[in-house]
Amino acid sequence: MHDPARTLVAQSAASEFDLLERYRAVRSAMPALARGLSSEDLAAQAMPDASPGKWHLAHTSWFFEAMILAAEDDYRPVDPRLQTLFNSYYESLGQRVERHERGLMTRPCLDEVLAYRAEIDRRMEARIAAGFDTKLEHYLFVLGMHHDQQHQELFLMDLLALMACSPLDPAAYAEEPRPAGTRQQERGGATRFEGGLVEIGHGGDDFAFDNEGPRHKVWLEPFHLDHDLVTNGQWIEFIADGGYRRPELWLADGWATVKAEGWTAPLYWREGDNGWTTMSLTGRIPVNPAAPVRHVSAWEAEAFAAWAGKRLPTEAEWESAVATAPAVFSNLFNEVWQHTSSTYAPYPGFKPTEGTASEYNGKFMASQRVMRGGSFATPSGHARRTYRNFFHPHQRWAFLGLRLASDAPVMSKPRIESVETARFRAELIAGLSRPQKAVSPKWFYDTAGSELFEDITRLPEYYPTRQEAALLRELAGDLTAGFGDDAVLVEFGSGASEKTRILLDAAPSLGAYVPIDISPDALNAAAASIAEAYPRLQVAPMVGDFLNLPPLPELGRGRRIGFFPGSTIGNLEPDQAAAFLANARERLGPNALFILGVDLVKDDATLLAAYDDAQGVTAAFNKNLLVRANRELGADLDLGAFAHEARWNGEASRIEMHLRAERDMTVHIGSQVFAFEAGETIHTESSRKFTQSSVAAMAEAAGWRVAEFRAGPAPSVALAVLA
Ligand code: SAH
Ligand code: AVI
Numbered sequence: 001m002h003d004p005a006r007t008l009v010a011q012s013a014a015s016e017f018d019l020l021e022r023y024r025a026v027r028s029a030m031p032a033l034a035r036g037l038s039s040e041d042l043a044a045q046a047m048p049d050a051s052p053g054k055w056h057l058a059h060t061s062w063f064f065e066a067m068i069l070a071a072e073d074d075y076r077p078v079d080p081r082l083q084t085l086f087n088s089y090y091e092s093l094g095q096r097v098e099r100h101e102r103g104l105m106t107r108p109c110l111d112e113v114l115a116y117r118a119e120i121d122r123r124m125e126a127r128i129a130a131g132f133d134t135k136l137e138h139y140l141f142v143l144g145m146h147h148d149q150q151h152q153e154l155f156l157m158d159l160l161a162l163m164a165c166s167p168l169d170p171a172a173y174a175e176e177p178r179p180a181g182t183r184q185q186e187r188g189g190a191t192r193f194e195g196g197l198v199e200i201g202h203g204g205d206d207f208a209f210d211n212e213g214p215r216h217k218v219w220l221e222p223f224h225l226d227h228d229l230v231t232n233g234q235w236i237e238f239i240a241d242g243g244y245r246r247p248e249l250w251l252a253d254g255w256a257t258v259k260a261e262g263w264t265a266p267l268y269w270r271e272g273d274n275g276w277t278t279m280s281l282t283g284r285i286p287v288n289p290a291a292p293v294r295h296v297s298a299w300e301a302e303a304f305a306a307w308a309g310k311r312l313p314t315e316a317e318w319e320s321a322v323a324t325a326p327a328v329f330s331n332l333f334n335e336v337w338q339h340t341s342s343t344y345a346p347y348p349g350f351k352p353t354e355g356t357a358s359e360y361n362g363k364f365m366a367s368q369r370v371m372r373g374g375s376f377a378t379p380s381g382h383a384r385r386t387y388r389n390f391f392h393p394h395q396r397w398a399f400l401g402l403r404l405a406s407d408a409p410v411m412s413k414p415r416i417e418s419v420e421t422a423r424f425r426a427e428l429i430a431g432l433s434r435p436q437k438a439v440s441p442k443w444f445y446d447t448a449g450s451e452l453f454e455d456i457t458r459l460p461e462y463y464p465t466r467q468e469a470a471l472l473r474e475l476a477g478d479l480t481a482g483f484g485d486d487a488v489l490v491e492f493g494s495g496a497s498e499k500t501r502i503l504l505d506a507a508p509s510l511g512a513y514v515p516i517d518i519s520p521d522a523l524n525a526a527a528a529s530i531a532e533a534y535p536r537l538q539v540a541p542m543v544g545d546f547l548n549l550p551p552l553p554e555l556g557r558g559r560r561i562g563f564f565p566g567s568t569i570g571n572l573e574p575d576q577a578a579a580f581l582a583n584a585r586e587r588l589g590p591n592a593l594f595i596l597g598v599d600l601v602k603d604d605a606t607l608l609a610a611y612d613d614a615q616g617v618t619a620a621f622n623k624n625l626l627v628r629a630n631r632e633l634g635a636d637l638d639l640g641a642f643a644h645e646a647r648w649n650g651e652a653s654r655i656e657m658h659l660r661a662e663r664d665m666t667v668h669i670g671s672q673v674f675a676f677e678a679g680e681t682i683h684t685e686s687s688r689k690f691t692q693s694s695v696a697a698m699a700e701a702a703g704w705r706v707a708e709f710r711a712g713p714a715p716s717v718a719l720a721v722l723a
Contacts, residue, residue: 045103195220233289254299336401
């Protein structure tokens with residue numbers, strides 16, 4: 001039954017196939033389908049939606065006459081009466097016989113219709129020989145052939161509906177009119193598509209119906225589309241599970257239709273002693289569980305999808321998936337048209353074909369559903385990826401089936417994690433795993449933490465910055481006297497580099513400044529502002545942990561001077577401080593100097609006030625550690641459940657900052673869980689307070705000699721020059 005010549009129309013390049021050959025191939029297909037059928041078979045109409053075969057034979061000829069031949073000047077119709085009889089739905093072409101009455105046209109009889117068809121073909125062949133002058137004429141000609149092919153499928157749908165009306169279950173044909181063995185093996189599974197902004201619709205010069213364009217952009221969320229069509233076997237399970245009796249599976253209009261029509265199975269299905277049978281073009285046959293289900297409406301497809309825990313794809317999902325990975329799917333175009341959840345509507349910018357053919361598609365763009373793909377009855381090469389078939393959601397006499405889709409979970413985008421964040425996570429997890437939970441204070445200093453520290457330096461209670469700056473101003477001349485020419489100032493934990501200016505102002509012959517800090521934003525801003533204020537100075541900032549110093553840049557010819565103000569050395573554990581000083585001595589090289597700022601031991605009250613200010617800035621600085629862990633590590637630390645605490649630890653001669661849990665709780669960092677009891681603390685910082693002798697001991701253990709030690713007025717801080 002299948003005529004390989006039916007593929008010819010797919011080739012739209014006129015140069016490849018003679019237009020005449022293409023026309024003849026297309027036009028021979030429907031008479032071939034009619035051959036062997038009786039004139040009664042071809043005259044009867046199964047239902048209002050269907051048409052008699054004779055009508056299809058005539059209407060497809062009428063289309064060429066009305067759209068192409070009639071445009072000629074002085075055209076004389078083959079028979080003016082036929083124009084009304086075989087007009088389908090074109091209002092602009094005058095009166096017509098209503099569709100539901102097409103089966104009443106016993107005249108003209110079949111022979112006359114075939115004679116009409118032959119005359120149209122004769123005239124069309126002459127018309128083809130004369131050539132088509134305009135693009136529109138050529139388009140309408142090709143449209144006529146595609147229209148004929150559409151009716152070839154309708155012919156079979158309508159014939160099957162007619163055969164199914166008979167209690168005799170007659171076979172229209174001895175063999176199903178489809179290419180043998182074209183059903184593809186099931187693949188199983190589904191493919192995930194990322195969606196996003198995709199393009200769908202027809203673009204380009206090859207033939208498409210007007211409803212397929214324009215090509216346009218559509219946003220799709222990630223989705224899965226099944227590789228295979230839903231099978232009869234699956235449908236039988238749906239029926240057995242009460243699919244047609246459970247309103248919760250159905251859309252309201254669908255359920256109303258189930259009740260009104262008494263649906264219990266797909267169209268044509270019948271349950272007998274030997275199981276389900278269905279009607280086919282070869283008569284009544286057993287339902288093959290492995291074959292794709294046919295003759296289900298959009299309402300049924302929706303209910304099945306709900307039952308399966310999935311959904312129908314949108315037409316954009318279907319098209320985009322098929323454009324992206326056609327090879328993963330079975331039976332896209334050769335079994336059944338596939339329901340989509342899309343209602344049939346114009347694409348953005350849709351323009352109907354000019355003239356009479358404007359009624360072809362556009363006026364049906366309401367209340368219908370879109371189906372994609374193609375069926376076994378679709379002439380091969382007729383359908384394409386952008387093709388939009390459409391039916392009302394209750395209709396099921398077409399060769400309709402389904403392929404399911406589902407939402408795909410949005411996968412979290414890969415996030416770049418800096419080495420620094422990974423270290424923070426590892427250290428925090430290790431620190432929270434200790435009996436006394438603790439974490440290094442260096443993790444305070446993200447952008448916000450560095451800013452909070454600057455706020456601290458302006459607090460009335462926080463004396464160290466003011467006192468040290470005053471001492472530096474007083475000693476600047478002495479301190480810089482020995483720098484010599486082209487010296488390099490290397491500052492550790494430089495922060496805002498504010499105090500540095502005091503030294504820079506006193507040492508105009510300084511060659512370079514190397515600020516080192518763990519806080520990139522603070523460092524960047526400080527380095528830029530120093531470079532602007534001291535244009536003759538080479539500024540070479542280094543971001544990183546000063547406990548892990550790399551070799552310093554080769555700058556300046558003079559000596560290197562280390563600068564470590566602010567008593568930041570007090571934030572290091574004693575062994576860390578010793579290791580740092582030793583390492584710095586090595587990095588700075590021979591003949592180096594080291595200016596070290598330290599806070600001195602004093603009364604508890606002054607110390608405690610400096611670390612627990614009335615405005616709560618220090619508390620915010622301390623809690624910033626939690627804020628940072630939540631933001632950078634996705635931890636779930638409850639800021640309200642922790643309190644800031646400052647303690648004086650006389651034995652270790654240090655102020656300690658803690659974050660105290662106010663209640664029992666568990667917190668998570670990724671997959672790690674940490675339990676807190678009420679009152680338990682995280683030790684977040686130690687700020688060691690020194691004496692002249694403790695500074696000397698620390699420096700000497702690291703191979704330095706204290707060349708100078710100058711303490712300022714109370715509340716006292718001191719500057720030591722190490723050599
Ligand atoms: N020197 C400035 C800032 C002191 S605040 C002053 O005296 O006012 C401490 C500074 O040291 C912050 O800028 C912080 O980011 C930095 N810091 C703390 N631990 C660090 C480490 N291990 N490596 C590098 N920088 C560190
Ligand atoms: C940077 N460092 C010396 C400060 C200190 O005093 O220990 C940090 C600080 N912590 C609370 N207030 C200020």
